[in-house]
Amino acid sequence: MLSRFEDLLASYLDSSIEQPLPIVQHFSEALHVSPASLGDVLRTHTRQNAQQHLYYALLEKARRLLLSTSMSLRETAFHLGFDNPSYFSHLFEHKTGFTPAEFRQTA
Structure with a gap:
């Protein structure tokens, strides 16, 4: 299940179509399991709950976009599915210790 989840998440994030932020419910439905079951599998194998795993993947994509585009x-925030660029900046800074602008400048 973990590899199928990772494949679905990669496809979702690599899509050229702008999509809303990924949510646990979307992936659990695609995998035909409950959100709790998906969370249990992720917690067991990655030590992150499902939401943390999604945010980590989003932030990895954000880092790549900030460095390569x-x-x-x-635009980066909207491309990733954030409705509010301020929330994107806040989450990025909270998780990385850098604002997106600082990250782009120091990398």
Whole structure:
């Protein structure tokens, strides 16, 4: 189940179509398991709950976009599915210790 989840998540994040933020419910339905069961599998294998795992994947994609594109921070946030660029910046800074702009400048 973990590898199927990872494949689904990678496809979701690599899609060129702008999509809303990924949610646990979307992936649990695609895998035909409950959100709790998906969370248990992820916690067992990654030591992260499902939401943490999704945020980690989003932030990894954000890092790649910030380093490899000239998209503005606002465009990056919308591309990742955030409705609010400020929330994207807050989450990025909370999880990485850098604002997206600082990360882009120091990398």
